[in-house]
Amino acid sequence: SQQGEEDPQALSIQEGENATMNCSYKTSINNLQWYRQNSGRGLVHLILIRSNEREKHSGRLRVTLDTSKKSSSLLITASRAADTASYFCATDRGSTLGRLYFGRGTQLTVWP
Amino acid sequence: GAVVSQHPSWVICKSGTSVKIECRSLDFQATTMFWYRQFPKQSLMLMATSNEGSKATYEQGVEKDKFLINHASLTLSTLTVTSAHPEDSSFYICSARDVRGTEAFFGQGTRLTVV
Numbered sequence: 758s759q760q761g762e763e764d765p766q767a768l769s770i771q772e773g774e775n776a777t778m779n780c781s782y783k784t785s786i787n788n789l790q791w792y793r794q795n796s797g798r799g800l801v802h803l804i805l806i807r808s809n810e811r812e813k814h815s816g817r818l819r820v821t822l823d824t825s826k827k828s829s830s831l832l833i834t835a836s837r838a839a840d841t842a843s844y845f846c847a848t849d850r851g852s853t854l855g856r857l858y859f860g861r862g863t864q865l866t867v868w869p
Numbered sequence: 870g871a872v873v874s875q876h877p878s879w880v881i882c883k884s885g886t887s888v889k890i891e892c893r894s895l896d897f898q899a900t901t902m903f904w905y906r907q908f909p910k911q912s913l914m915l916m917a918t919s920n921e922g923s924k925a926t927y928e929q930g931v932e933k934d935k936f937l938i939n940h941a942s943l944t945l946s947t948l949t950v951t952s953a954h955p956e957d958s959s960f961y962i963c964s965a966r967d968v969r970g971t972e973a974f975f976g977q978g979t980r981l982t983v984v
Contacts (some may be wrong), residue, residue, distance in 0.1 A: 792975075799962060799977035800913075845912060855901055855966035855973045859913040 763846060763860040771868050776833040778863040780846035781826075787849050789822055790857070791831050794843045803831075803844075838869045871897045873965045875976035882953055882983055890948045890979045892963030898943040899965035903973060904936070907960040919946040943968070953983040 763780045770776055782789070791803040806813045806822045806829065813820045819832040833840055843864050847857040872895040882888050892902055900921045905913040917938055918926040925938035935957075937949040946965075950957050960980050964973040 797960070797980065800975040802972075802975070805972075847913075854918065855964075856903060856915055856918060857913075857964070857973065858915060859905075861912045864910075 763844070763863045765863060766861065767864045767866070769866045769868065770836060772836060772838055774836055774867075776836050776840070776865055776867070778831045778844050778865070780829045780831070780860050782829075782846075782848050782860070783827065784848070785851040786824070787851060787853060789820075789829050790847045791818075791820060791829075792845045792847060792859075794845065794862075796842075800845075833865075836865075836867045838867050841865060841867050871895075871965075871967060871974045873963065873974045873976040875961075875963055875979050877979060878977060879980040880982070882981070884954055884983055885952055887949055887951045888953055888981060890950075890961055890963075890981075892946045892948070892965065892976055894944045894965040894967075894974070897965075897967045897969075899946075900943060900968050902940060902946040902963055902965045904938065904946075904948050905962045905964070907962065907978075909960075913962060916948075921946075950981065953981070955983045957981065958983045 788805050788807045790805045792800045794800050804815050804820050806820050817834045822829045843862045845862040846860045874893045876891045902919040904916045906916050907913045915928050916931045919938045919940040921940045927933045940946040960978050962978040964975045966973040
């Protein structure tokens, strides 16, 4: 990947369970974003967390950011089969130009 | 939210031909657009930054003569894959940044298959 790594690379859970995905990066950042991608389709923006924020919530999503460890986590609570998708983190590497550098992604499968 | 449209959504072409992909910001102006490539089951790789009225900036390892980028207006950037080969088959996605903000909005992607 251009920026860092997500782990796990694949995650398989049952509906109702929580899914946690982690992302690590290597450079300074202004913000970190999480995206979702259904198979073979475009990206859906989920959440943006700024470098001075530690935690952010949006519906069933909870994102944390630890800049000292250069890592972030995405938690999806009470997962649904419709949450099945690939999830990517992306950072700006400290640039304000809008370029994004993506991690390898986690393929989440939620079984009904 | 802002809408970015890519066209075509998929294309099949013969080896050796060139293919043009368009990226349009429909309801906002974008001085900067970005092109990414994604191989199957892999992540998105930033290819280049497209700047309105000036030359594109390419990421290391991306051949600028192979992937021609034109950003002729504040709402349109094009990526032309020249002399396409099967290894160029990929999913190409653009994003556009509103001149007034910091967020970039993504198109729906173009799946290119070179046969």
